[in-house]
Amino acid sequence: MKTTIRVQLAFMMFLNFFAWGIWFVTMGTYLSTKLNADGIQIGLAYGTQSLGAIIAPFIIGLIADKYFAAQRILGILHLIGGALLFNLSSQSLFNDFYPYLLIYMILYMPTLALVNAISFKQMTNPEKEFSSIRVWGTIGWIAAGLLIGWLALEKDGSLDQTFKIASLVSLVLGVYSFMLPNTPPPKAGTKTSLAEIVGADAIGLLKDKNFLIFFLASFLICVPLAFYYQETNLFLNEVGVSNAASKMTMGQMSETLFLFLMPLFFSRLGVKKMLLIGMGAWVIRYICFSYGDAGSNVGLLYAGIILHGICYDFFFVTGQIYTDQRAGEKIRSSAQGMITLATYGAGMLVGFWLAGLIADLHKTATGHDWATIWLIPAAVAAGILILFALLFKDPSKK
Template sequence: MTAAIRFKLSTMMFLEFFIWGAWFVTLGTYLLSNLETSATQVGVAFLTQSIGAIVAPFIIGLIADRFFPAQRILAILHLAGAALLWFASTAESFDNFYPIILVYMILYMPTLALVNSVSFRQMQDPSKEFPPIRVLGTLGWIVAGLTIGWLNWEQNGNLAMTFRMAAIASAILGVFSFTLPNTPPVKAGGSTSLGDIMGLEAIGLLKNRSYLTFFLASVAICIPLAFYYNFTNPFLNELGMESAAGKQSMGQMSELLFMLLMPFFFIRLGVKKMLAIGMFAWVLRYVLFAYGNADANYWMLIGGIVLHGICYDFFFVTGQIYTDRLAGDRFKSAAQGMITLATYGVGMLMGSLLSGMIVDNYALPAGGHAWQNIWLIPAGIAGVVLLLFLLLFKDKAIANQTSGAPEVPELQKRVV
C-alpha cells in the first residue's frame, strides 16, 4: 500500500467518525434543552442507530456487494447525509426532527462497513495495516468532542451547530470519497440470500453453550450501554460540568490506550477473564456516576468516563476476537455480522427504549433528575449479566485457543 493510499484511507476514517462524534454525543442534551423533549423521546431518537444497524446489512448485501463500487456508494450516502444533518439543525420540534435523523442513520450506518471494505481491499496484511488507519477514526471522534467543548456550544445553547459541523464534514467526505481507490463489488452478478445478509450461516455457533452464553450476555450488556450513550452528556451538563463533551472524549482516549494494551492482557488473562473484567467495569462505571458530583466527588465522574476503554475493549473487542476464533475461515464474516446485528441492533434498541422510560420516571418536579437512582439501575443490570456469565461460561477449550495452542477438534465439531 502506497503512502498516498494510506493517507487517503486515514483521512476517510478520521472524517467518518468525526461526523458521528460531532452530533451523537450531545444529542440527548440537544433534545432535552433545545427541543424540550421527554427522556423517552431521547431514547427513541437514539434507537435510530439500532434501526440503521438492522437495515445496514441489507444495503451492503443487496446493493454494495453486487452492483456499485463501494467508494461511490460511500460518496452518495455522505452527500445525502450532509443535507439531512443540515435540515436536522433547523428542526423546531421533535416531530420534525425525528424522521430526518431516522433517514440519516439508515444512510449512515452502512458507511461504517463501507469504509472498512474500502480499506481492507487495499491491504495485503489487514491485521497489521488496518489498526494504524482505524485509530484515526477514534481520533476523529475525540477531536469532535474537544471542538464542541472548546467552542462552549453546550453552555451557550448552540448545539444546533453540532449538526452543521457534522454536515460540512459529511459533504467533504462525500466529495473526497470519489478520489478513493476503486473498490468494485465483490459479488457482481451473483445472488445474495437473506441468510447471507443476516449472518445466519454462523447460527451453528450458538450450539456451543459458552458461545451462547457470550452471545446473550452481549445483547443484555447493550442495555446498560444505551444508558451511557444516551444520557451521560445530559447528566454531566445537569450536574454543571464544563465542556462535558470534551471531557467525554477522555473515554475514547482510554479506548485508544487499552486497545494498544489488548495483546498484553489477552495472552495473560484469556477470554473469560477479559470479558468478566469488561462487564465488571460497566458495574463500576455506573456506581461512580451514581455517587459522583461536580464538587468533592468530581473524580468519580472522570473515573466513570475513563473506564470506557475497559468497558468497550475488554468486552466488545475481546468478543470479536473470540467470535473470529470459533467461527473458522468459512464463517468469519457471517459470525461478525450476526453479533453486530444482535448487539447494535437488538440490544441497543431495547436499551434505548428502556433508558428513556427510566429517566423520565425519575424526573424531579422542580426540574432535573434523580440521577443516583437512574444510574444504579444499569449498574444492577450489568451486575446480573456478569454473575450469570461467570456461572455459565465454562468452555475449557477456550484456554487452549487464547494461548495460541491448536484448535480443539471437538470444539470445531460442536461449533461448525
C-alpha cells in the same frame, strides 16, 4: 501500502467518525433543552442508530457488494446525509426532527462497513495495517468532542451548530470519497442470500452452550451500554460539569490506549477473564456516576468516563476475537454479522428505550435523580456478570 494511500484512508476515517461524533454525543442534551423532548423521545432518537445497524447489512449485502464501487456509494450516502443533517438543525419539534434523523442513520450506518471495505482493499496485511488506519476514526471522534468544548456550544446553548458542522463535514467527505482508491463490488455477478446477510449461516454456533451464553450476554450487556451513550452528556451538563463533551473524549482516549494493550492482556488472561473484567467495569463505571458530582467527587465522574476503554475493549473486542475463533473462516463474516445485529441492533435498541423510560420515571423539578438512575444499569450489568461467571466455561481450559 503507499504513504499517499495511507494518508487518504486515514483522512477518510477521520471525517467519517467526526461527522458522527460531533452531534451524537450531545444529542440528548440538545433534544432535552431545545426541543423539550422527554426520555422516551430521546430513546427513540438514539434508537435510530440501532435501526440503522439492523438495516445496514441489507444495503451492503444487496447493493454495495454487488453493483457499485464502495467509494461511490460512500460519496452518495454522505452527500445525501449532508443535506439531511442541515435540515435537522432547523427543526423545532421532535416529530419533525425524528424522520430526518431516522433516514440519516439508515444511510450513515452502512458507511462504517464501507470505509472498512475501502481500507481492506488497499492492504496486503490487514491484521497488521488496519489498526493504524482505524485509529484515525477514534481521533476524529475525539476531535469532534474537543471542538464542541472549544466553541463552547454546550455553554452557549448552541448545539444546533453541531448538526451544521456535521453537514459540512459530510458534504466534504461526500465529494472526497470519489477521489478515493477504486473498490469494485466484491460479489458482482453472484447471488447473495438473505440468510447470509443476517448471519443465519452462523446460527448453528448457538448449539454450543458456551457460545449461546456469550451471545445472550452480548445482547444483554448492550442494555446498560445504551445508558452511557444516551444519558451521560445530559447527566454531566445537569450536574454542572463544564465542557462535558470535551471531557467525555477521555473515554475514547482510554479506548485507544487499551486497544493497543489488548494483545498483552489477552495472552495473560484469556477469554473469560477478559469478558468478566469488561462487564465488571460497567458496574464500577455506573456506581462512579451514581456517587460522583461536579464538586469534590468530580474524580468519580472522570473515572467512570475513563473506564470506557475497559468497558468496550475488554468485552466487545474480546468478543469479536472469540467469535472469530469459534466460527472459523467459512462462516466468519456471518457470525460477526449475527453478533452485530444482536448487540448494536436489538440489544441497544432495547437499551435506548429502557434508558429513556428510566430517565422519565426519575425526573425531578430541577432535572433528574441521577444517583438512582445510574444504579439501575449498574445492577443490570452486575446480574449479567454473575450469571456469565457461573455459566460460561473458559475455552482456554478445555
